[in-house]
Amino acid sequence: MTELLLWPLAAGLVLTAIHAWFGLHVLARGVVFVDLSLAQIAALGLAVALLAGHDVQSDAGYWYALTFALGGAVLFALTRGCEAKIQQEAVIGIVYAVSASLAVLALDRAPQGAEHIKQLLIGSILTVTPQDVATIAALYAAIGIVHVVFRRQLIEVSFDPAAAVARKRRLFAWDVLFYGSFALVVTSSVRMAGVLLVFTYLIVPAALAGLMATSLARRLAIAWGIGGVLTAVGLYGSWSWDLPTGPAIVGAFGAVTALVAAVFGLRKLSLRGLGVLGFATLALIGVLLLAFPRMDQPWLDAAEKIAPPVQTLFLTEFERTTRAETLHDIERARAELVRLRALDQDVRWGKTEMDPEKIERLRQYLAGRGEISAGDELVLRHLRTKARARQRWLLGLPMLFIGAIGLYFLEAKRRQRPLLK
Amino acid sequence: MLQTLILALVLATAPEYVFSQEKPRVLATSADLKSLAEAVGGNRVQVESLAPPEQDPHTFEIKPAQLARVRAMALVIRVGLDHEPWFSKLRLPAGVTVLDTSKKVRLLQTQTPRLRAERSAHVHAYGNTHYWLYPENALAITADIRDALTRLSPQDAALFDANRNAFVEVLRKKIGQWQAALAPFRGTKIVVMHDSWTYLTERFGLQIVAAAEPQPGVPPSPAELARLLDRMREAGVKILIADPGSNAALVRQIVAKTGAHEVTLFPSGYDYIRLFDENVSRLAAVLKRAAQ
Numbered sequence: 001m002t003e004l005l006l007w008p009l010a011a012g013l014v015l016t017a018i019h020a021w022f023g024l025h026v027l028a029r030g031v032v033f034v035d036l037s038l039a040q041i042a043a044l045g046l047a048v049a050l051l052a053g054h055d056v057q058s059d060a061g062y063w064y065a066l067t068f069a070l071g072g073a074v075l076f077a078l079t080r081g082c083e084a085k086i087q088q089e090a091v092i093g094i095v096y097a098v099s100a101s102l103a104v105l106a107l108d109r110a111p112q113g114a115e116h117i118k119q120l121l122i123g124s125i126l127t128v129t130p131q132d133v134a135t136i137a138a139l140y141a142a143i144g145i146v147h148v149v150f151r152r153q154l155i156e157v158s159f160d161p162a163a164a165v166a167r168k169r170r171l172f173a174w175d176v177l178f179y180g181s182f183a184l185v186v187t188s189s190v191r192m193a194g195v196l197l198v199f200t201y202l203i204v205p206a207a208l209a210g211l212m213a214t215s216l217a218r219r220l221a222i223a224w225g226i227g228g229v230l231t232a233v234g235l236y237g238s239w240s241w242d243l244p245t246g247p248a249i250v251g252a253f254g255a256v257t258a259l260v261a262a263v264f265g266l267r268k269l270s271l272r273g274l275g276v277l278g279f280a281t282l283a284l285i286g287v288l289l290l291a292f293p294r295m296d297q298p299w300l301d302a303a304e305k306i307a308p309p310v311q312t313l314f315l316t317e318f319e320r321t322t323r324a325e326t327l328h329d330i331e332r333a334r335a336e337l338v339r340l341r342a343l344d345q346d347v348r349w350g351k352t353e354m355d356p357e358k359i360e361r362l363r364q365y366l367a368g369r370g371e372i373s374a375g376d377e378l379v380l381r382h383l384r385t386k387a388r389a390r391q392r393w394l395l396g397l398p399m400l401f402i403g404a405i406g407l408y409f410l411e412a413k414r415r416q417r418p419l420l421k
Numbered sequence: 422m423l424q425t426l427i428l429a430l431v432l433a434t435a436p437e438y439v440f441s442q443e444k445p446r447v448l449a450t451s452a453d454l455k456s457l458a459e460a461v462g463g464n465r466v467q468v469e470s471l472a473p474p475e476q477d478p479h480t481f482e483i484k485p486a487q488l489a490r491v492r493a494m495a496l497v498i499r500v501g502l503d504h505e506p507w508f509s510k511l512r513l514p515a516g517v518t519v520l521d522t523s524k525k526v527r528l529l530q531t532q533t534p535r536l537r538a539e540r541s542a543h544v545h546a547y548g549n550t551h552y553w554l555y556p557e558n559a560l561a562i563t564a565d566i567r568d569a570l571t572r573l574s575p576q577d578a579a580l581f582d583a584n585r586n587a588f589v590e591v592l593r594k595k596i597g598q599w600q601a602a603l604a605p606f607r608g609t610k611i612v613v614m615h616d617s618w619t620y621l622t623e624r625f626g627l628q629i630v631a632a633a634e635p636q637p638g639v640p641p642s643p644a645e646l647a648r649l650l651d652r653m654r655e656a657g658v659k660i661l662i663a664d665p666g667s668n669a670a671l672v673r674q675i676v677a678k679t680g681a682h683e684v685t686l687f688p689s690g691y692d693y694i695r696l697f698d699e700n701v702s703r704l705a706a707v708l709k710r711a712a713q
Contacts (some may be wrong), residue, residue: 005643008643115667116669122640123666124671125669125671126674127673127674129673239644240644349631350610366667
């Protein structure tokens with residue numbers, strides 16, 4: 001595990017370090033999508049490099065991408081001056097859409113690189129090399145030093161532009177420095193980790209930190225902590241659940257964001273609001289079960305998975321036996337299939353010797369076995385449909401009833417209160 | 422009045438070649454099929470291909486001028502199966518004959534496992550679509566093309582038949598050469614980036630043991646990659662076949678961690694015979710290097 005995940009983890013930490021800082025700036029400036037836009041301009045630069053006859057992976061390709069991204073940065077710095085007339089988010093969106101389309105036009109003339117540019121946008125953090133990490137670490141350290149030296153000006157320009165104007169700071173020049181260094185970071189990071197992962201590193205830690213603290217230093221510390229921990233969690237999840245690495249890390253960030261949002265949302269709800277929400281949900285899923293018993297009912301599926309009696313209580317003795325036997329068969333088939341697949345792999349890789357006729361029989365069996373188990377799954381689905389027909393009335397009606405009564409009482413109580421006052 | 426209208430409609434929808442004495446226009450969706458159609462049609466038909474060989478057929482997007490051209494064709498030759506997902510959206514007029522060359526060829530990997538005990542390496546719903554990479558399949562494909570062209574212009578039947586026979590003769594001789602070049606390496610285990618090479622390796626007795634990126638565009642999970650690297654080191658697999666569009670970072674990683682030799686082969690080309698010539702000579706070279 002460490003052999004493969006050590007360098008992705010290091011890369012994730014380097015990304016966290018620089019992107020959390022830029023993320024705080026970007027959120028303060030209200031230009032959340034600037035990162036996607038710059039990445040897309042960089043991709044356009046690569047497409048143009050292809051047209052000019054360079055390889056996507058070549059140094060020339062990188063310089064094309066960087067030049068285009070820096071051009072975009074200057075453009076964004078320029079448009080800040082016209083914010084009264086046109087929102088900066090609008091410019092960013094336009095630049096995104098137009099450069100994405102221009103890249104498609106360019107690739108139409110040079111289709112051999114399309115696949116590589118797509119891969120660049122998806123990224124592949126799993127396959128970073130120690131040299132990759134060392135290069136961006138050095139580059140980001142240099143950018144970090146510039147930002148530390150000019151921190152007062154850069155912070156003021158991002159967080160309090162009015163004060164910067166009052167102090168006669170040269171807004172445009174500092175904006176060029178900010179967006180320029182940002183373009184450099186985005187171009188280099190996206191090459192390594194892909195657009196989605198880079199966007200996540202930029203926005204999520206900074207946004208969550210914004211919820212938890214007010215001072216900039218504290219926010220930065222929290223964002224670094226969140227980014228580091230979630231990178232490790234995502235990598236671990238990717239390893240143990242067999243998931244593609246980049247999306248798994250994004251998923252970890254997303255899950256925590258959802259959790260934090262839920263906690264904040266629930267904290268705002270009063271006890272009564274919580275009650276209304278609960279009863280309304282209960283009534284709604286009751287109605288759906290009553291009206292469309294054959295529809296997918298994910299909540300009921302989940303409940304049945306956790307507590308099988310939710311389904312078996314609604315089956316006859318005979319059906320219950322069938323269900324148990326079928327489940328047993330499927331489990332056995334699955335275990336056998338895993339065993340035989342492993343055997344097939346061993347034979348394929350030459351670890352186990354087997355005569356050709358037996359190999360052929362094994363492959364035939366593997367192909368056929370799937371069909372038999374598909375039949376078992378059908379039996380289970382049939383039983384579930386039968387149970388649903390009974391759950392429809394015995395579960396759906398009470399749920400609707402309890403939900404409606406609950407809502408009615410809460411509403412009545414609300415109306416009483418102003419009368420008492 | 423109604424009759425004139427119907428006549429006008431019929432004329433409007435009829436393919437262009439009805440009016441002129443020009444050669445029938447034929448379109449192939451891939452460069453390989455174009456090459457085979459030219460081999461059979463000779464100078465009696467005019468063949469175009471829709472996409473260059475470097476284009477990924479799955480993501481191909483048709484342009485307006487191309488769409489107009491396709492609709493004016495007498496015959497459209499396609500790979501079929503689910504190789505050209507955009508094909509059904511062309512809504513070709515009734516006058517255009519469509520030849521799906523997958524009907525009579527030998528297909529591999531046609532089974533679709535339904536019970537998924539693990540993430541499986543399956544992306545093709547109707548069998549692996551790279552069937553033109555099995556050289557004998559060109560026999561069935563060119564026979565289909567000959568029959569379709571003969572229906573289109575019956576007076577040239579003898580010529581088409583002779584052209585095809587000449588092509589088959591060359592192909593047979595070439596297959597002998599390719600076989601000889603790869604014969605010393607029979608049974609060699611190979612890892613591919615993507616499942617496009619099943620036909621070629623099956624034909625020449627090489628053995629694909631795994632695909633590094635079973636779902637194109639979805640990078641493998643770390644556990645999958647670790648299993649692959651372990652297996653490769655354990656079994657001493659020294660050859661990695663990449664496609665021109667393969668994930669370069671992943672190729673680099675596998676080569677660095679296992680010491681395998683990487684070779685990029687082309688799944689598609691403008692000249693059918695030269696495509697095999699090139700692929701076979703690259704394969705033979707890398708197999709020789711790995712054997713040393």
